[in-house]
Amino acid sequence: MLTLTKRPYGGETDLEAIANLLEACEAVDRLEQWTTVAELEQDFNAPSFDKQRDLQLWEDDTGELIGFATLWHSPGGELTDGYLGFRVHPDARGGTLEREIINWGEERLRELAKEQGVNSVKLRCNSRDNQIDRIAILQQNGFTADRYFLTMQRSLEEPLAEPQFPPGFTVRSVIAEQDAEAWVEMHNQSFIDHWNHHDLTVEEFKHHCSDPDYKPEFDLIAIAPDGTFASYCYCPIFPEDNKRSGRQEGWVGILGTRRGFRRLGLGKAMLLSGMQKLLAAGMKIAKIGVDYDNPNGARQLYESVGFRKLHTWVWYSKDV
Structure with a gap:
């Protein structure tokens, strides 16, 4: 059984490992969503993003990064929803890691809702329509489709x-x-x-x-x-x-x-x-x-x- 360790973002020393994980995912998923260390750093420094609370990493028992998730939410106005972005290494998919990531996203969003005194919020996530396995995971974890976007x-x-x-x-x-x-x-x-x-x-x-x-x-x-x-x-x-x-x-x-x-x-x-x-x-x-x-x-x-x-x-x- 895969042993997972969850931890918060450790700073700039994690940027290369995150970029490498996204590269491994892109090699299989072919979404043309490449990134660089500089782009990740720019994203994480966004004013509304709390790097310590809105970003989580999962490592296997060798210390290799195999899972990565972010929770994005609006800084102004009443909290209504949050967007969960996540990627899992192709070799680690289909087990419990995706469920753990979704659990983390739900818990973080509930935490934000409680802080702001909000009773009802939605967790959002997206997928290309041909990512059958990802869609199945989302549906198994209670997500339903509610909007379609075209490239x-x-x-x-x-x-x-x-x-x-x-x-x-x-x-x-x-x-x-x-x-x-x-x-x-x-x-x-x-x-x-x-x-x-x-x-x-x-x-x-x-x-x-x-x-x-x-x-x-x-x-x-x-x-x-x-x-x-x-x-x-x-x-x-x-x-x-x-x-x-x-x-x-x-x-x-x-x-x-x-x-x-x-x-x-x-x-x-x-x-x-x-x-x-x-x-x-x-x-x-x-x-x-x-x-x-x-x-x-x-x-x-x-x-x-x-x-x-x-x-x-x-x-x-x-x-x-």
């Missing part, structure tokens, strides 16, 4: 239409320090009516902008004639991922238009502007993630400019 892609070697903006609107790149509060307010107003929205904080936005891969020239905002930040599109490029895949890909990482400025063509214009930025940077493929049931027709917008489904991700939840 879509489009060739940038095909012609791109020119963006058409309403009269009086201007477009420029974000200036992080100067624009932080207005950008965050625009983001929260743009996504307030979306599934499972949690308000972003200015502190989180500034942390995002501190990422070494963040390039402000790919972070565009459309400004209304009265100076209001009305729409935005951020298109990141991940050089390490492209090196691993051998492809030149960029992402439409986030696209939104605040209420009061919708149905003016801003979303399409910003999407095309972002894709032009990726093309100018030498990218040949653009990818995007979208909620299948997005209430504002995002999937139909992406399809209208040539994006097509690549993968489906399923979000699962259970009451805790």
Whole structure:
């Protein structure tokens, strides 16, 4: 029987072992979710993440890291849910470790709920729709599917239409320090009516902008004639991922238009502007993630400019 030892994060000395575990998982799962020590460190330093309480490691009797889990939760507003992210070494799957990880996630979320005086919360987890074993484990442990997301892609070697903006609107790149509060307010107003929205904080936005891969020239905002930040599109490029895949890909990482400025063509214009930025940077493929049931027709917008489904991700939840 496998002997498991659970322990909290030990600091930077654990980063390489976590990266190696994720590498072993990626070799089997082929999700194209590569990571580096630097990326892990950036993630763990997020303002809302408690490295000592929201991250757990599992080792076997030789001291090898075979399990890794994080519990992410919103820092602002009433606690409603938490997201459990976990990976298990391929050689250690199918036993008791997955159940132990889910138990830890439930206990940590209950602890947070008690601290905040909340009676009902949901634990969430996701899976690619072809990860049959992972889905079976989630279902066996009380999770049910409640939302579907698509990863879509489009060739940038095909012609791109020119963006058409309403009269009086201007477009420029974000200036992080100067624009932080207005950008965050625009983001929260743009996504307030979306599934499972949690308000972003200015502190989180500034942390995002501190990422070494963040390039402000790919972070565009459309400004209304009265100076209001009305729409935005951020298109990141991940050089390490492209090196691993051998492809030149960029992402439409986030696209939104605040209420009061919708149905003016801003979303399409910003999407095309972002894709032009990726093309100018030498990218040949653009990818995007979208909620299948997005209430504002995002999937139909992406399809209208040539994006097509690549993968489906399923979000699962259970009451805790």
